[in-house]
Amino acid sequence: MLQLNAPPSRFIHRRHHQTTCLVNPPNNSFSQWYERHCGLLMHACFDTEYIIGFQDFLRKMSSSGRDFYLRYYVGHKGKFGHEFLEFEFRPDGKLRYANNSNYKNDTMIRKEAFVSRSVMEELRRIVDDAEIMSEDDSLWPSPDRIGRQELEIVSGDEHISFTTSKIGSLADVNDSRDPEGLRCFYYLVQDLKCLVFSLIGMHFKIKPI
Numbered sequence: 001m002l003q004l005n006a007p008p009s010r011f012i013h014r015r016h017h018q019t020t021c022l023v024n025p026p027n028n029s030f031s032q033w034y035e036r037h038c039g040l041l042m043h044a045c046f047d048t049e050y051i052i053g054f055q056d057f058l059r060k061m062s063s064s065g066r067d068f069y070l071r072y073y074v075g076h077k078g079k080f081g082h083e084f085l086e087f088e089f090r091p092d093g094k095l096r097y098a099n100n101s102n103y104k105n106d107t108m109i110r111k112e113a114f115v116s117r118s119v120m121e122e123l124r125r126i127v128d129d130a131e132i133m134s135e136d137d138s139l140w141p142s143p144d145r146i147g148r149q150e151l152e153i154v155s156g157d158e159h160i161s162f163t164t165s166k167i168g169s170l171a172d173v174n175d176s177r178d179p180e181g182l183r184c185f186y187y188l189v190q191d192l193k194c195l196v197f198s199l200i201g202m203h204f205k206i207k208p209i
Helices: 030-044 054-064 117-130 170-174 179-204
Strands: 010-013 018-021 050-052 068-078 081-089 094-100 109-114 148-155 158-164
Touching: 068 117, 068 179, 094 179, 109 179, 117 148, 117 179, 148 179, 158 179, 170 179
Parallel strands: none
Antiparallel strands: 010 018, 068 081, 068 148, 081 094, 094 109, 148 158
């Protein structure tokens, strides 16, 4: 689990009951810190849940006065059945990830982990910078046989729930009836996927690169 810009904390490896101490990361951006320390984190994190100062994290989240929740889904139903990618961040910092592909008899991948307050703040910053909360999906392409996307966000008193079709490229965005709004959605989804794939990779890769 990531612990960004926070005091050194102890984390518990539930399977082997080991206790280790992480170094205090510098006050750099998420991407810079990730690139510098991904080897250490991948070496430390196995296919099991880690909790870093979780009680303190819950206390800070409850006192922040601003709940935050995000869920994204993209999928379709075809000759390989229901194939989809879905992830969500809950207000308590729990990240849930599912990736189902039946191609060549692949099995569904399900992962769960807790992320720190700093990661939730970075996620909220990404959403705020995208200004997605002011958009409207009424003119976006409706879900079709090609696929479906869903984005739901709760940020404080604001709540949005968008649905649209799968977007193949920016050409599809530019040809839509609301290119500006759909472009905002398109780029936000790319940023969210990049963040989630990085977090899942750091949590669950057995061997460091």
